[in-house]
Amino acid sequence: MGEANLPSLSAPAWVARNKAGIEALDKDAFEVAAEHFSACLAGRPDEVVYARNLAEAYARWAMSLQAGDAWDRTRWIVLLEQAVGLHPERLDLSDL
Numbered sequence: 001m002g003e004a005n006l007p008s009l010s011a012p013a014w015v016a017r018n019k020a021g022i023e024a025l026d027k028d029a030f031e032v033a034a035e036h037f038s039a040c041l042a043g044r045p046d047e048v049v050y051a052r053n054l055a056e057a058y059a060r061w062a063m064s065l066q067a068g069d070a071w072d073r074t075r076w077i078v079l080l081e082q083a084v085g086l087h088p089e090r091l092d093l094s095d096l
Helices: 011-026 030-043 048-067 073-086 091-095
Strands: none
Touching: 011 030, 011 048, 030 048, 048 073, 073 091
């Protein structure tokens, strides 16, 4: 994908979007965090940190479903599969 095909966000905008995702993750706003990290990864697929941040958001989101009242096994499995796909080196995910 060439630079001309990327959305029109500058590098500082990606950094700001990633920071917003981290802030959302810190507040357990997993869906919001995932939206931010997904946008960063879509725009900058070569930035490994965005994939790892998105994997972290999916992993925490999945764990919150497992531990909470809103148990949804299908969604839990999908989120974990996405997390592992984004960060296969993260061995703790395969134990869940």
